[in-house]
Amino acid sequence: MQAKKMSESEKKELKRIVEKNYGTKIDFLHFNCYINKRNEIYLVSKLVDERLVEIASYSGLYFGKLKRNEKIQLSVEGSQMVGKKATKNIAIVDDENVSRFMEGLECKWIELLNCELNNFVLIKNGNDFFGTGILREDKIESLVPKARRIMRSIRKV
Amino acid sequence: MKIEFPSGFRKKFKEILGDEFQLLESCLYKKPKECIRVNTIKITKEELRERLENKGWKLEEVPWYENAFFVETEESVAKTKEFFLGYYYIQDAASLVPVLVLDPKPGEIILDACASPGSKTTFIVELMKNEGLIIANDISPKRVKALSFNLQKIGATNAIVTMMDARKIKKLEMRFDKILLDVPCSSSGTFISSFSVLEFWSQHVVERLSNLQKQLLKAAVEVLKEDGILVYSTCSLDPEENEENMEYAIKKLGLKPETIEVKGLKYRRGLESYGKKIFENAKHAIRFFPFDNQTEGFFVCKLRK
Numbered sequence: 167m168q169a170k171k172m173s174e175s176e177k178k179e180l181k182r183i184v185e186k187n188y189g190t191k192i193d194f195l196h197f198n199c200y201i202n203k204r205n206e207i208y209l210v211s212k213l214v215d216e217r218l219v220e221i222a223s224y225s226g227l228y229f230g231k232l233k234r235n236e237k238i239q240l241s242v243e244g245s246q247m248v249g250k251k252a253t254k255n256i257a258i259v260d261d262e263n264v265s266r267f268m269e270g271l272e273c274k275w276i277e278l279l280n281c282e283l284n285n286f287v288l289i290k291n292g293n294d295f296f297g298t299g300i301l302r303e304d305k306i307e308s309l310v311p312k313a314r315r316i317m318r319s320i321r322k323v
Numbered sequence: 324m325k326i327e328f329p330s331g332f333r334k335k336f337k338e339i340l341g342d343e344f345q346l347l348e349s350c351l352y353k354k355p356k357e358c359i360r361v362n363t364i365k366i367t368k369e370e371l372r373e374r375l376e377n378k379g380w381k382l383e384e385v386p387w388y389e390n391a392f393f394v395e396t397e398e399s400v401a402k403t404k405e406f407f408l409g410y411y412y413i414q415d416a417a418s419l420v421p422v423l424v425l426d427p428k429p430g431e432i433i434l435d436a437c438a439s440p441g442s443k444t445t446f447i448v449e450l451m452k453n454e455g456l457i458i459a460n461d462i463s464p465k466r467v468k469a470l471s472f473n474l475q476k477i478g479a480t481n482a483i484v485t486m487m488d489a490r491k492i493k494k495l496e497m498r499f500d501k502i503l504l505d506v507p508c509s510s511s512g513t514f515i516s517s518f519s520v521l522e523f524w525s526q527h528v529v530e531r532l533s534n535l536q537k538q539l540l541k542a543a544v545e546v547l548k549e550d551g552i553l554v555y556s557t558c559s560l561d562p563e564e565n566e567e568n569m570e571y572a573i574k575k576l577g578l579k580p581e582t583i584e585v586k587g588l589k590y591r592r593g594l595e596s597y598g599k600k601i602f603e604n605a606k607h608a609i610r611f612f613p614f615d616n617q618t619e620g621f622f623v624c625k626l627r628k
Contacts, residue, residue, distance in 0.1 A: 197480060211481040213430075214456055221495075224471040224484040242408070243478050246365070268407050294408055313472055316407050 167222045169200035169208060180207065183236050188288065189253030189280065200225065205232040230298075239286050239309060242297040249288050249295030254280040257287040257299070257306055264291040268316045272305040326351045332511070332524055336560065339597065346614040350515045355618050357400060358416040360391040363449050364478045366410045374405060386587030388419045409476040414442040415516065417611070417618035421556035422446045424583050424623050425503050429454035434499040436489040436543055437506055439466035441473035447503065448479040458499075460485045460492065490542045498548045506536045508559040512620025515613040533563040537571050544576045547628045553578065556623040565610065565622035566593045566602040573604050578626035580607035589615040593622070 172180065177199050184192050197209040200219060210219060210226030219225045229247070230240040240248060249256075256279040263273035267289055281287050281301050289296040289306070299306040328336070328348070337344045361368045368390050372382055378398065385391040393416065394400060400413055422443050427433055427450040438444045438459035447457055459474065459482055461467050467486045474482045487494065509529050510520040540555065547553055555572065557564050572578045593605025608624035 209480050211453065214481065214483060218483050221485065222483045223467050223486045227478060227480045228475055243475060264404065294404065296408065316402050318402060
Protein backbone atom coordinates (compact mmCIF):
# COMPACT_ATOMS: atom_id res chain seq x y z
CA MET A 167 0.00 0.00 0.00
CA GLN A 168 1.57 3.29 -1.03
CA ALA A 169 1.09 5.19 2.17
CA LYS A 170 3.25 6.95 4.70
CA LYS A 171 3.18 6.24 8.40
CA MET A 172 2.08 9.37 10.23
CA SER A 173 4.41 10.71 12.89
CA GLU A 174 3.22 11.33 16.44
CA SER A 175 2.86 15.04 15.71
CA GLU A 176 0.84 14.30 12.57
CA LYS A 177 -1.39 11.98 14.60
CA LYS A 178 -1.84 14.73 17.15
CA GLU A 179 -2.87 17.08 14.33
CA LEU A 180 -5.34 14.48 13.05
CA LYS A 181 -6.85 14.22 16.53
CA ARG A 182 -7.19 17.98 16.65
CA ILE A 183 -8.97 18.08 13.28
CA VAL A 184 -11.38 15.32 14.35
CA GLU A 185 -12.10 17.20 17.57
CA LYS A 186 -12.55 20.50 15.73
CA ASN A 187 -15.11 18.96 13.36
CA TYR A 188 -16.95 16.50 15.57
CA GLY A 189 -16.31 17.75 19.09
CA THR A 190 -14.68 14.60 20.41
CA LYS A 191 -11.19 13.33 20.99
CA ILE A 192 -10.41 10.01 19.40
CA ASP A 193 -7.85 7.65 20.81
CA PHE A 194 -5.42 6.35 18.18
CA LEU A 195 -3.29 4.75 20.87
CA HIS A 196 -3.51 1.19 19.55
CA PHE A 197 -3.08 2.14 15.91
CA ASN A 198 -0.48 3.33 13.53
CA CYS A 199 -2.02 5.80 11.11
CA TYR A 200 -1.07 5.75 7.44
CA ILE A 201 -1.85 8.44 4.89
CA ASN A 202 -1.70 8.06 1.11
CA LYS A 203 -1.35 10.57 -1.70
CA ARG A 204 -5.10 11.11 -1.80
CA ASN A 205 -5.00 12.10 1.89
CA GLU A 206 -6.87 8.95 2.87
CA ILE A 207 -6.12 7.73 6.36
CA TYR A 208 -5.90 4.09 7.38
CA LEU A 209 -5.70 2.72 10.91
CA VAL A 210 -3.50 -0.31 11.32
CA SER A 211 -2.96 -2.26 14.52
CA LYS A 212 0.40 -1.37 16.09
CA LEU A 213 1.31 -5.04 16.08
CA VAL A 214 1.46 -5.01 12.28
CA ASP A 215 4.98 -4.62 10.92
CA GLU A 216 5.53 -1.49 8.81
CA ARG A 217 7.29 -3.55 6.14
CA LEU A 218 4.09 -5.53 5.61
CA VAL A 219 2.03 -2.39 5.11
CA GLU A 220 4.43 -1.38 2.35
CA ILE A 221 4.03 -4.59 0.39
CA ALA A 222 0.31 -5.01 1.03
CA SER A 223 -2.44 -4.25 -1.46
CA TYR A 224 -4.57 -3.03 1.40
CA SER A 225 -4.00 -2.60 5.12
CA GLY A 226 -6.12 -1.92 8.14
CA LEU A 227 -9.24 0.19 8.31
CA TYR A 228 -10.08 3.15 6.10
CA PHE A 229 -10.90 5.87 8.61
CA GLY A 230 -11.48 8.94 6.47
CA LYS A 231 -10.11 11.53 4.11
CA LEU A 232 -8.54 14.86 5.03
CA LYS A 233 -9.95 17.76 3.05
CA ARG A 234 -9.08 21.42 2.64
CA ASN A 235 -9.65 23.89 5.45
CA GLU A 236 -9.11 21.33 8.19
CA LYS A 237 -12.15 19.25 7.34
CA ILE A 238 -12.39 15.48 7.40
CA GLN A 239 -14.78 13.13 5.62
CA LEU A 240 -15.27 9.92 7.59
CA SER A 241 -15.94 6.43 6.28
CA VAL A 242 -18.90 4.46 7.69
CA GLU A 243 -16.49 2.80 10.13
CA GLY A 244 -14.78 6.11 10.93
CA SER A 245 -18.18 7.62 11.74
CA GLN A 246 -18.97 4.66 13.99
CA MET A 247 -15.72 5.20 15.90
CA VAL A 248 -16.21 8.95 16.26
CA GLY A 249 -20.00 9.12 16.43
CA LYS A 250 -20.73 7.74 19.87
CA LYS A 251 -19.04 10.65 21.65
CA ALA A 252 -19.45 13.31 18.96
CA THR A 253 -21.12 16.60 19.87
CA LYS A 254 -20.83 18.57 16.62
CA ASN A 255 -21.88 18.21 13.00
CA ILE A 256 -24.45 15.50 13.59
CA ALA A 257 -27.55 15.21 11.41
CA ILE A 258 -30.33 13.07 12.79
CA VAL A 259 -32.36 11.47 10.03
CA ASP A 260 -35.46 9.27 10.01
CA ASP A 261 -35.79 5.77 8.54
CA GLU A 262 -37.00 6.93 5.13
CA ASN A 263 -34.14 9.39 4.77
CA VAL A 264 -31.48 7.03 6.02
CA SER A 265 -32.64 4.60 3.33
CA ARG A 266 -32.15 7.36 0.75
CA PHE A 267 -28.70 8.07 2.20
CA MET A 268 -27.73 4.39 1.94
CA GLU A 269 -28.82 4.49 -1.72
CA GLY A 270 -26.46 7.38 -2.37
CA LEU A 271 -29.32 9.87 -2.71
CA GLU A 272 -29.69 13.24 -1.07
CA CYS A 273 -31.73 13.23 2.12
CA LYS A 274 -33.39 15.51 4.69
CA TRP A 275 -32.86 15.70 8.41
CA ILE A 276 -35.11 15.78 11.47
CA GLU A 277 -32.63 17.65 13.61
CA LEU A 278 -29.16 19.17 13.28
CA LEU A 279 -26.77 19.20 16.25
CA ASN A 280 -24.19 22.01 16.09
CA CYS A 281 -23.86 21.73 12.34
CA GLU A 282 -21.85 23.90 10.03
CA LEU A 283 -23.22 24.50 6.54
CA ASN A 284 -21.15 22.98 3.69
CA ASN A 285 -19.22 20.81 6.11
CA PHE A 286 -19.32 17.05 6.58
CA VAL A 287 -21.96 15.82 8.99
CA LEU A 288 -22.33 12.46 10.72
CA ILE A 289 -25.53 10.72 9.70
CA LYS A 290 -27.31 9.36 12.75
CA ASN A 291 -30.44 7.21 12.86
CA GLY A 292 -31.40 5.78 16.23
CA ASN A 293 -28.06 5.03 17.87
CA ASP A 294 -26.37 4.08 14.59
CA PHE A 295 -23.91 6.06 12.48
CA PHE A 296 -23.99 5.61 8.72
CA GLY A 297 -21.00 7.65 7.53
CA THR A 298 -20.82 11.29 6.52
CA GLY A 299 -22.66 13.50 4.08
CA ILE A 300 -22.29 17.17 3.15
CA LEU A 301 -24.77 19.57 4.67
CA ARG A 302 -26.27 22.00 2.18
CA GLU A 303 -28.97 24.59 2.85
CA ASP A 304 -31.92 22.31 2.16
CA LYS A 305 -30.48 18.80 1.94
CA ILE A 306 -27.63 16.46 2.79
CA GLU A 307 -25.59 15.01 -0.05
CA SER A 308 -24.80 11.35 0.45
CA LEU A 309 -21.16 10.31 0.18
CA VAL A 310 -21.73 6.58 0.41
CA PRO A 311 -19.35 4.89 -2.03
CA LYS A 312 -21.01 3.03 -4.89
CA ALA A 313 -19.89 -0.39 -3.73
CA ARG A 314 -21.47 0.14 -0.32
CA ARG A 315 -24.82 1.50 -1.51
CA ILE A 316 -27.99 -0.43 -0.87
CA MET A 317 -30.61 -0.19 -3.57
CA ARG A 318 -34.12 -0.77 -2.28
CA SER A 319 -35.83 -0.92 -5.66
CA ILE A 320 -35.52 0.11 -9.26
CA ARG A 321 -36.33 3.79 -9.49
CA LYS A 322 -37.82 5.59 -12.44
CA VAL A 323 -35.36 8.07 -13.90
CA MET B 324 -37.98 -28.46 -14.84
CA LYS B 325 -35.94 -31.58 -14.37
CA ILE B 326 -32.36 -31.03 -13.24
CA GLU B 327 -29.78 -33.79 -13.45
CA PHE B 328 -26.19 -34.30 -12.40
CA PRO B 329 -23.63 -34.64 -15.22
CA SER B 330 -23.27 -38.34 -16.01
CA GLY B 331 -19.64 -38.60 -14.78
CA PHE B 332 -20.56 -36.93 -11.50
CA ARG B 333 -23.58 -39.18 -11.08
CA LYS B 334 -21.54 -42.34 -11.62
CA LYS B 335 -18.79 -41.22 -9.26
CA PHE B 336 -21.02 -40.23 -6.38
CA LYS B 337 -23.30 -43.25 -6.74
CA GLU B 338 -20.19 -45.30 -6.13
CA ILE B 339 -19.14 -43.16 -3.15
CA LEU B 340 -22.53 -42.76 -1.51
CA GLY B 341 -24.36 -45.98 -2.38
CA ASP B 342 -27.95 -45.74 -1.12
CA GLU B 343 -27.41 -42.22 0.13
CA PHE B 344 -26.99 -40.98 -3.44
CA GLN B 345 -30.72 -40.31 -3.65
CA LEU B 346 -30.32 -37.89 -0.72
CA LEU B 347 -27.72 -36.03 -2.74
CA GLU B 348 -30.09 -35.95 -5.71
CA SER B 349 -32.85 -34.54 -3.52
CA CYS B 350 -30.62 -31.49 -2.90
CA LEU B 351 -30.96 -30.55 -6.58
CA TYR B 352 -34.36 -29.14 -5.69
CA LYS B 353 -33.38 -27.50 -2.39
CA LYS B 354 -31.67 -24.30 -1.40
CA PRO B 355 -29.30 -23.98 1.57
CA LYS B 356 -30.71 -22.33 4.66
CA GLU B 357 -29.97 -18.62 4.66
CA CYS B 358 -27.38 -17.81 7.31
CA ILE B 359 -25.95 -14.65 8.86
CA ARG B 360 -22.98 -14.34 11.20
CA VAL B 361 -23.06 -11.65 13.88
CA ASN B 362 -20.13 -9.26 13.57
CA THR B 363 -19.14 -9.29 17.22
CA ILE B 364 -16.60 -6.52 16.60
CA LYS B 365 -19.48 -4.09 16.11
CA ILE B 366 -22.50 -5.49 17.91
CA THR B 367 -23.47 -8.16 20.41
CA LYS B 368 -25.51 -11.17 19.45
CA GLU B 369 -28.31 -10.12 21.82
CA GLU B 370 -28.56 -6.60 20.38
CA LEU B 371 -28.68 -7.86 16.81
CA ARG B 372 -31.17 -10.59 17.65
CA GLU B 373 -33.49 -8.05 19.25
CA ARG B 374 -33.28 -5.67 16.30
CA LEU B 375 -33.98 -8.35 13.72
CA GLU B 376 -36.72 -10.07 15.70
CA ASN B 377 -38.43 -6.70 16.15
CA LYS B 378 -38.62 -6.54 12.36
CA GLY B 379 -40.33 -9.91 12.26
CA TRP B 380 -37.32 -12.07 11.32
CA LYS B 381 -37.30 -15.65 12.54
CA LEU B 382 -33.87 -16.57 13.86
CA GLU B 383 -32.56 -19.99 14.72
CA GLU B 384 -29.08 -20.34 16.20
CA VAL B 385 -26.71 -22.35 14.02
CA PRO B 386 -26.08 -25.51 16.09
CA TRP B 387 -22.32 -25.44 15.52
CA TYR B 388 -21.70 -21.73 16.17
CA GLU B 389 -23.53 -19.64 18.71
CA ASN B 390 -23.02 -16.26 16.99
CA ALA B 391 -24.63 -17.23 13.69
CA PHE B 392 -28.28 -17.61 12.79
CA PHE B 393 -30.36 -19.34 10.17
CA VAL B 394 -32.86 -16.69 9.15
CA GLU B 395 -36.31 -16.58 7.66
CA THR B 396 -37.57 -13.23 6.50
CA GLU B 397 -39.57 -11.57 3.73
CA GLU B 398 -36.90 -8.87 3.60
CA SER B 399 -33.74 -9.24 1.51
CA VAL B 400 -30.95 -9.89 4.02
CA ALA B 401 -28.56 -7.85 1.88
CA LYS B 402 -30.72 -4.72 1.88
CA THR B 403 -31.07 -3.85 5.54
CA LYS B 404 -29.62 -1.07 7.65
CA GLU B 405 -27.88 -3.66 9.79
CA PHE B 406 -26.16 -5.17 6.76
CA PHE B 407 -25.10 -1.73 5.52
CA LEU B 408 -23.65 -0.98 8.94
CA GLY B 409 -21.64 -4.21 8.95
CA TYR B 410 -23.50 -5.69 11.92
CA TYR B 411 -23.73 -9.07 10.22
CA TYR B 412 -22.10 -10.99 7.41
CA ILE B 413 -24.03 -13.22 5.02
CA GLN B 414 -22.46 -16.63 4.44
CA ASP B 415 -23.25 -20.29 4.05
CA ALA B 416 -23.24 -21.91 7.48
CA ALA B 417 -20.90 -24.64 6.23
CA SER B 418 -18.09 -22.17 5.65
CA LEU B 419 -17.99 -21.41 9.38
CA VAL B 420 -16.55 -24.86 9.98
CA PRO B 421 -12.94 -24.51 8.69
CA VAL B 422 -12.46 -21.43 10.88
CA LEU B 423 -13.94 -23.13 13.94
CA VAL B 424 -11.47 -25.95 13.38
CA LEU B 425 -8.61 -23.45 12.98
CA ASP B 426 -9.64 -21.93 16.33
CA PRO B 427 -7.94 -18.52 15.92
CA LYS B 428 -6.88 -16.72 19.10
CA PRO B 429 -6.12 -13.04 19.77
CA GLY B 430 -2.46 -12.26 19.27
CA GLU B 431 -1.67 -15.06 16.83
CA ILE B 432 -0.08 -14.65 13.42
CA ILE B 433 -2.35 -16.27 10.88
CA LEU B 434 -2.32 -16.73 7.13
CA ASP B 435 -5.46 -17.14 5.05
CA ALA B 436 -3.73 -18.13 1.84
CA CYS B 437 -6.66 -18.11 -0.61
CA ALA B 438 -8.87 -15.67 1.19
CA SER B 439 -11.33 -13.97 -1.13
CA PRO B 440 -14.16 -13.00 -0.82
CA GLY B 441 -13.45 -13.03 2.90
CA SER B 442 -16.17 -15.02 4.68
CA LYS B 443 -13.58 -16.99 6.56
CA THR B 444 -11.05 -14.15 6.87
CA THR B 445 -13.59 -11.83 8.47
CA PHE B 446 -14.63 -14.61 10.83
CA ILE B 447 -10.97 -15.14 11.79
CA VAL B 448 -10.63 -11.40 12.51
CA GLU B 449 -13.66 -11.60 14.79
CA LEU B 450 -12.37 -14.58 16.74
CA MET B 451 -8.99 -12.85 17.09
CA LYS B 452 -10.89 -9.84 18.49
CA ASN B 453 -8.93 -7.69 16.05
CA GLU B 454 -5.70 -8.52 17.93
CA GLY B 455 -2.64 -10.15 16.38
CA LEU B 456 -2.11 -10.28 12.66
CA ILE B 457 -3.86 -11.92 9.76
CA ILE B 458 -2.42 -11.94 6.29
CA ALA B 459 -5.24 -12.40 3.81
CA ASN B 460 -3.95 -13.32 0.41
CA ASP B 461 -5.53 -13.85 -2.96
CA ILE B 462 -4.29 -13.98 -6.50
CA SER B 463 -6.63 -11.78 -8.54
CA PRO B 464 -7.15 -7.99 -8.31
CA LYS B 465 -10.93 -8.32 -8.56
CA ARG B 466 -11.07 -10.82 -5.73
CA VAL B 467 -8.68 -8.78 -3.59
CA LYS B 468 -11.02 -5.81 -3.98
CA ALA B 469 -13.97 -7.83 -2.67
CA LEU B 470 -11.85 -9.13 0.19
CA SER B 471 -10.72 -5.62 1.19
CA PHE B 472 -14.29 -4.35 1.02
CA ASN B 473 -15.51 -7.05 3.38
CA LEU B 474 -12.64 -6.50 5.81
CA GLN B 475 -13.43 -2.79 5.90
CA LYS B 476 -17.09 -3.47 6.56
CA ILE B 477 -16.47 -5.66 9.58
CA GLY B 478 -14.00 -3.09 10.99
CA ALA B 479 -10.76 -5.07 10.75
CA THR B 480 -7.63 -3.25 11.88
CA ASN B 481 -5.32 -6.26 12.16
CA ALA B 482 -5.57 -7.47 8.55
CA ILE B 483 -3.12 -7.06 5.72
CA VAL B 484 -4.25 -8.00 2.23
CA THR B 485 -1.63 -9.27 -0.17
CA MET B 486 -2.06 -10.20 -3.80
CA MET B 487 0.14 -13.03 -4.98
CA ASP B 488 0.14 -16.61 -6.14
CA ALA B 489 -0.02 -18.47 -2.82
CA ARG B 490 2.53 -20.95 -4.19
CA LYS B 491 5.05 -18.11 -3.80
CA ILE B 492 3.95 -17.08 -0.32
CA LYS B 493 7.41 -17.57 1.17
CA LYS B 494 8.36 -14.30 -0.54
CA LEU B 495 6.69 -12.65 2.45
CA GLU B 496 9.55 -13.96 4.61
CA MET B 497 7.19 -14.75 7.46
CA ARG B 498 6.28 -17.73 9.58
CA PHE B 499 2.75 -18.37 10.82
CA ASP B 500 1.23 -19.90 13.95
CA LYS B 501 -1.77 -21.05 11.96
CA ILE B 502 -2.68 -21.28 8.29
CA LEU B 503 -6.06 -21.65 6.71
CA LEU B 504 -5.71 -23.25 3.30
CA ASP B 505 -9.18 -23.14 1.81
CA VAL B 506 -8.00 -23.95 -1.67
CA PRO B 507 -9.49 -23.19 -5.08
CA CYS B 508 -11.52 -26.29 -5.90
CA SER B 509 -14.16 -27.74 -8.19
CA SER B 510 -16.79 -26.47 -5.69
CA SER B 511 -18.86 -29.58 -6.28
CA GLY B 512 -20.27 -29.31 -2.75
CA THR B 513 -21.85 -25.95 -3.56
CA PHE B 514 -24.29 -27.16 -6.23
CA ILE B 515 -27.06 -26.68 -3.66
CA SER B 516 -26.39 -22.92 -3.85
CA SER B 517 -25.60 -22.73 -7.52
CA PHE B 518 -26.13 -25.63 -9.87
CA SER B 519 -23.99 -23.92 -12.51
CA VAL B 520 -20.80 -25.07 -10.71
CA LEU B 521 -21.45 -28.54 -12.09
CA GLU B 522 -21.38 -27.23 -15.66
CA PHE B 523 -17.62 -26.89 -15.19
CA TRP B 524 -17.18 -30.15 -13.31
CA SER B 525 -15.26 -32.96 -14.99
CA GLN B 526 -12.85 -35.59 -13.76
CA HIS B 527 -10.12 -33.81 -15.71
CA VAL B 528 -10.81 -30.50 -13.90
CA VAL B 529 -10.82 -32.28 -10.53
CA GLU B 530 -7.44 -33.87 -11.22
CA ARG B 531 -5.94 -30.62 -12.47
CA LEU B 532 -7.14 -28.83 -9.32
CA SER B 533 -5.89 -31.65 -7.13
CA ASN B 534 -2.38 -31.04 -8.49
CA LEU B 535 -2.62 -27.31 -7.88
CA GLN B 536 -3.85 -27.97 -4.34
CA LYS B 537 -0.81 -30.15 -3.62
CA GLN B 538 1.46 -27.33 -4.74
CA LEU B 539 -0.41 -24.92 -2.46
CA LEU B 540 -0.07 -27.34 0.45
CA LYS B 541 3.67 -27.63 -0.12
CA ALA B 542 4.09 -23.84 -0.18
CA ALA B 543 1.96 -23.39 2.96
CA VAL B 544 3.92 -25.97 4.94
CA GLU B 545 7.13 -24.06 4.18
CA VAL B 546 5.84 -20.95 5.97
CA LEU B 547 4.17 -22.73 8.89
CA LYS B 548 6.01 -22.55 12.23
CA GLU B 549 7.17 -25.75 13.89
CA ASP B 550 4.22 -27.16 15.84
CA GLY B 551 1.94 -24.77 13.91
CA ILE B 552 -1.53 -25.74 12.72
CA LEU B 553 -2.68 -25.94 9.12
CA VAL B 554 -6.36 -26.39 8.33
CA TYR B 555 -6.96 -27.66 4.82
CA SER B 556 -10.50 -27.34 3.46
CA THR B 557 -12.45 -27.45 0.26
CA CYS B 558 -16.08 -27.09 -0.76
CA SER B 559 -15.53 -30.04 -3.08
CA LEU B 560 -16.99 -33.50 -2.57
CA ASP B 561 -14.30 -35.19 -4.69
CA PRO B 562 -11.78 -37.42 -2.86
CA GLU B 563 -8.96 -36.37 -5.20
CA GLU B 564 -9.22 -32.83 -3.81
CA ASN B 565 -9.71 -33.97 -0.24
CA GLU B 566 -8.57 -37.24 1.32
CA GLU B 567 -5.94 -37.73 -1.38
CA ASN B 568 -4.36 -34.35 -0.59
CA MET B 569 -4.55 -34.95 3.12
CA GLU B 570 -2.57 -38.16 2.64
CA TYR B 571 -0.08 -36.22 0.51
CA ALA B 572 0.38 -33.63 3.29
CA ILE B 573 1.02 -36.36 5.84
CA LYS B 574 3.15 -38.76 3.84
CA LYS B 575 5.09 -36.36 1.61
CA LEU B 576 5.18 -33.16 3.64
CA GLY B 577 5.49 -34.67 7.09
CA LEU B 578 2.44 -33.13 8.76
CA LYS B 579 0.62 -34.93 11.56
CA PRO B 580 -3.17 -35.32 11.52
CA GLU B 581 -5.31 -34.16 14.44
CA THR B 582 -8.80 -35.48 14.93
CA ILE B 583 -11.58 -32.96 14.40
CA GLU B 584 -14.82 -32.78 16.36
CA VAL B 585 -17.45 -30.12 15.62
CA LYS B 586 -20.28 -30.09 18.11
CA GLY B 587 -23.73 -29.57 16.62
CA LEU B 588 -22.72 -30.35 13.03
CA LYS B 589 -23.80 -33.54 11.25
CA TYR B 590 -20.76 -34.96 9.55
CA ARG B 591 -18.98 -38.15 8.68
CA ARG B 592 -15.31 -39.08 8.69
CA GLY B 593 -13.23 -38.86 5.53
CA LEU B 594 -13.46 -41.71 3.02
CA GLU B 595 -11.16 -44.59 3.94
CA SER B 596 -10.80 -45.59 0.31
CA TYR B 597 -11.86 -44.63 -3.17
CA GLY B 598 -11.25 -46.93 -6.13
CA LYS B 599 -7.84 -48.45 -5.54
CA LYS B 600 -6.70 -45.66 -3.25
CA ILE B 601 -6.53 -46.18 0.50
CA PHE B 602 -6.69 -43.16 2.80
CA GLU B 603 -5.24 -44.29 6.14
CA ASN B 604 -5.60 -40.93 7.87
CA ALA B 605 -9.04 -39.91 6.68
CA LYS B 606 -10.58 -40.99 9.97
CA HIS B 607 -9.18 -37.76 11.46
CA ALA B 608 -10.90 -35.53 8.90
CA ILE B 609 -14.54 -34.60 8.44
CA ARG B 610 -16.69 -34.29 5.38
CA PHE B 611 -20.33 -33.40 5.08
CA PHE B 612 -22.70 -33.43 2.16
CA PRO B 613 -25.41 -30.86 1.32
CA PHE B 614 -28.08 -33.22 2.66
CA ASP B 615 -26.42 -33.55 6.09
CA ASN B 616 -27.16 -30.01 7.29
CA GLN B 617 -28.89 -28.35 4.31
CA THR B 618 -25.73 -26.36 3.69
CA GLU B 619 -23.00 -26.58 1.11
CA GLY B 620 -20.80 -29.66 1.33
CA PHE B 621 -17.28 -29.42 2.75
CA PHE B 622 -14.17 -31.38 3.59
CA VAL B 623 -11.97 -30.21 6.47
CA CYS B 624 -8.82 -31.62 8.02
CA LYS B 625 -6.43 -30.34 10.66
CA LEU B 626 -2.70 -30.94 10.41
CA ARG B 627 0.19 -30.09 12.70
CA LYS B 628 3.78 -29.46 11.63
